Amino acid sequence: xxxxxxxxxxxxxxxxxxxxxxxxxxxxxxxxxxxxxxxxxxxxxxxxxxxxxxxxxxxxxxxxxxxxxxxxxxxxxxxxxxxxxxxxxxxxxxxxxxxxxxxxxxxxxxxxxxxxxxxxxxxxxxxxxxxxxxxxxxxxxxxxxxxxxxxxxxxxxxxxxxxxxxxxxxxxxxxxxxxxxxxxxxxxxxxxxxxxxxxxxxxxxxxxxxxxxxxxxxxxxxxxxxxxxxxx
Numbered sequence: 001x002x003x004x005x006x007x008x009x010x011x012x013x014x015x016x017x018x019x020x021x022x023x024x025x026x027x028x029x030x031x032x033x034x035x036x037x038x039x040x041x042x043x044x045x046x047x048x049x050x051x052x053x054x055x056x057x058x059x060x061x062x063x064x065x066x067x068x069x070x071x072x073x074x075x076x077x078x079x080x081x082x083x084x085x086x087x088x089x090x091x092x093x094x095x096x097x098x099x100x101x102x103x104x105x106x107x108x109x110x111x112x113x114x115x116x117x118x119x120x121x122x123x124x125x126x127x128x129x130x131x132x133x134x135x136x137x138x139x140x141x142x143x144x145x146x147x148x149x150x151x152x153x154x155x156x157x158x159x160x161x162x163x164x165x166x167x168x169x170x171x172x173x174x175x176x177x178x179x180x181x182x183x184x185x186x187x188x189x190x191x192x193x194x195x196x197x198x199x200x201x202x203x204x205x206x207x208x209x210x211x212x213x214x215x216x217x218x219x220x221x222x223x224x225x226x227x228x229x230x231x232x
Contacts, residue, residue, distance in 0.1 A: 005176065007211050007212060008211055009043070011211045012039075012046075012179060015183070015187075016040055018205050019036045019039075035186050036187075042178045042179040046172065046176060049168060049171055049175060053169065067151040067154040067155075068113070070150075072102055074140075075105065076100065076101065076105070078140060078141075078144060079099075082098045082120065082124060082131070085127065094127075114152055114155075117148050117151075121148060183209070
């Protein structure tokens with residue numbers, strides 16, 4: 001949810017609070033009660049959908065980052081062992097590939113990291129019979145292979161979540177449009193009835209309908225430029 005949407009949601013909450021405080025009036029007018037109910041449902045759906053977007057995406061990101069950290073922690077010492085072996089044996093090709101450190105690997109894009117990790121793993125497998133004195137074992141190579149697969153899986157899941165997030169984002173936009181439509185084209189008009197019949201209810205509603213920039217520091221003026229103007 002963007003900052004402007006968060007500010008708008010706060011306005012929605014203020015409007016909902018006014019209706020709850022005047023529940024007896026709302027319940028006594030069938031159409032007003034219907035519109036208030038539909039509006040409250042839309043607001044609840046907005047908050048629910050936004051929570052789903054944040055939770056799913058955060059979960060995918062966290063899993064991928066953890067898999068990346070574990071892969072690099074396992075990869076660096078094995079690459080270092082292979083580098084020493086290559087240096088001792090004058091193998092410039094292997095040296096060029098396995099000369100890495102944690103900082104360099106952390107900066108790589110996901111696909112580039114996978115390519116680098118697989119290349120190092122392949123050199124480890126190809127030379128494993130000569131790497132016993134360099135602290136490289138079959139178990140360590142197998143562990144590296146497993147971490148490469150896990151990172152690839154998590155990275156793929158996060159990529160697929162982008163499509164789901166786009167769809168969820170579009171759904172959130174539609175919910176905001178629905179809430180705005182209820183306010184701008186129906187509730188604002190119906191509330192005009194109370195301007196003379198119940199000025200306290202009317203004025204409370206009008207006050208709640210102003211979108212305030214809650215991101216401003218205390219002491220600064222409220223930004224009402226983006227407020228949805230109520231019906232005059």
